[in-house]
Amino acid sequence: MDPSRSLQGRGALLSSSVHAAAGVLVVVVVLLLLTLLRLPLSISRHAASTVADQELSQPSCDPTSPLDCADPQLFHLMMRSAIDAFPAVHFSRFGRPVPGDPPSASCDMAWRARSDSDSPSKATSKDYRRFAIARDPHTCAYSVLYIGDYHSGPNARKPRRAATIAPPPPPSLSHSQFAQGAYLAYLGGGDRCKPMPHYLRSLLCALAEARYLNRTLVLDLTLCLAASYDDAGTGPMPEEGKRLAFYVDVEHLHSQGPIIEESQFWADWDKWGVQGQLGARLIEDTRLAPMKFSKARDTLLVRKFGDVEPGNYWYNVCEGEAKRVFRPLRRAIRWAPNLMRIVDDIVSRMQADFDSVHIGANGEHLSRRIEEGVDGGRQVYVAGAGVNTTLLEALKVKFGVHYLDEYEDLWGTDSKWFLEMKRLNGGVPVQFDGYMREVVDREVFLKGKKKVEVLR
Structure with missing residues (x-):
């Protein structure tokens, strides 16, 4: 046996043992220091995990998705932008933003404000504008690119009451309800197919007389307009079949005095009035002032107009003696x-x-x-x-x-x-x-x- 071989092996073994012991000592010292300093056991792993978590939690934005116009941060940004953009405007109230068009890039917002050029009355006016909004694709931060012109944000406009052309028809009257009423009807006349100012003048006269007599006006809600009102203005024939509600707010007209549609009234009269149960009085002299029959007890008063113009126009009733007692009804007409x-x-x-x-x-x-x-x-x-x-x-x-x-x-x-x-x-x-x-x-x-x- 070569004696040197065992010595070489022992030397390697001793060297390994020494290194192992030194390594164990180093680990013990490191652990002791970490314990004393209360540091995490694996610093590198923790740091890598933290960075990865931060990357995963980093927000991102889809510019094509609808804007959240209700976001308070965006609301305040829009308000600040409006105040900065219009230094001469004194804002009194801002409305909540709503999605614009397209909803992915704009919000509409309304406000009430007064400008320096307004009258001293301090009255405010309403406006609604469209705000073009940009979003940072990495941070989701908002920015206002520009503010549109006056009334450019219609989605923020307060909804109006639904427009109606006429109120719903009233329910049919019973015999007792019909009999308790008092009615005024105009029969004939030369007011059809005339210019609208002529017709409205006669209509106001009829309303005024009905109010003075405390009676319900029997009214045809269809009318004929002069040929000059056709689309080209050169039509050869007057236009029949127009409805008053195309032009006038009939609901408001009803509020100025009771009105019953002519076709409904005569249908009810055929059921109950013609049997002699209800009184009717015919007035053929249109020059007779309403004061002469204001105390009449008849259920129905009928003014009959002749065929000779201009004496058969309805508005003639309101001239002369009657003109002194009728209250003006100009505000009865509101446009549709x-x-x-x-x-x-x-x-x-x-x-x-x-x-x-x-x-x-x-x-x-x-x-x-x-x-x-x-x-x-x-x-x-x-x-x-x-x-x-x-x-x-x-x-x-x-x-x-x-x-x-x-x-x-x-x-x-x-x-x-x-x-x-x-x-x-x-x-x-x-x-x-x-x-x-x-x-x-x-x-x-x-x-x-x-x-x-x-x-x-």
């Missing part, structure tokens, strides 16, 4: 809610303050009058019959000119107005006729801050 909705929509598409110009049969010197009558840089709405659209388009180069035909989408065949009117008219389309145009045109003109008349 559906028409006024078109007016509001046109105004909402313009600046908060705009000027308006009304022209006569032609637009001579229109450009000069606009320069003289309105402030520079302001939008101008031009109203009136026979507007020369070619001239107005030319004026757009110099002025912010607008006119009714620009907004024909508001009464087109796919508009809310058209669909609502068709539904309420039993499925039959309703034409946006000349008088409707006249009403809308005039009402938009009246909403101008500065109004200028340009006559021939």
Whole structure:
């Protein structure tokens, strides 16, 4: 046996033992230090785990997902942005933001405010704007890119009361209910197929007499308008079959005095009145003042109008002696809610303050009058019959000119107005006729801050 072999093996063994002992000592010292310092046993593993957890919890955003417009942070950002963007505006109240269009990139918000240029009355006006919102794809932080123009955020607009063309028909009266009533009916007359101002004058007269006599007015809620109100303004025949509710707020009309629809009344009269159980009085002299029969006890009073114009117009009843006792009923006429909705929509598409110009049969010197009558840089709405659209388009180069035909989408065949009117008219389309145009045109003109008349 080679003696050196055992010595070499022992040396290796001793060396390993020494190293092992040293290693154990180092571990013991490290453990002791960690225990004394209360440090985690595996620092590197813990650090790696923490970094991984942070990466997994890091938020991320999908820019195509709908915005949470109800988020309080976004609400406050929009308020601050509005205050910073309009330093001359004194805000009094902000409404809660709602999703805009597209909902993934915008929110609409309404507010009430007063500007420095407003009157000293401190009255506030309402506006609603669209805010274009951006989101950081890594941090989800919001930022406002821009704020839209006046009334650019319609989704934040307070819902209106549903527009109605006429109140629901009242329930049928019983014999006792009908017999307890007192009625006034107008028979005949030359008021059909006349211009609307003529018809409304006669209607107000009939309402005034019915109120004075404390009677329910028997009224035909259909009418015939003059041919000049057809779509082209050149129709050869008057237009029958129009309903009063196309033009007038009939619900408000009912609130000014009791009215019963003519067809309903005569159906009830045929059941009960013609049997002699209820009294009726015929008044053929339309010059007879209502004071002469104000104490009549008859259930029905009928004014019969002749065939000779102009003496057979209803409004003649309110002249002479009667004129001194009738109360004015001008406020009884309000335009139909559906028409006024078109007016509001046109105004909402313009600046908060705009000027308006009304022209006569032609637009001579229109450009000069606009320069003289309105402030520079302001939008101008031009109203009136026979507007020369070619001239107005030319004026757009110099002025912010607008006119009714620009907004024909508001009464087109796919508009809310058209669909609502068709539904309420039993499925039959309703034409946006000349008088409707006249009403809308005039009402938009009246909403101008500065109004200028340009006559021939």
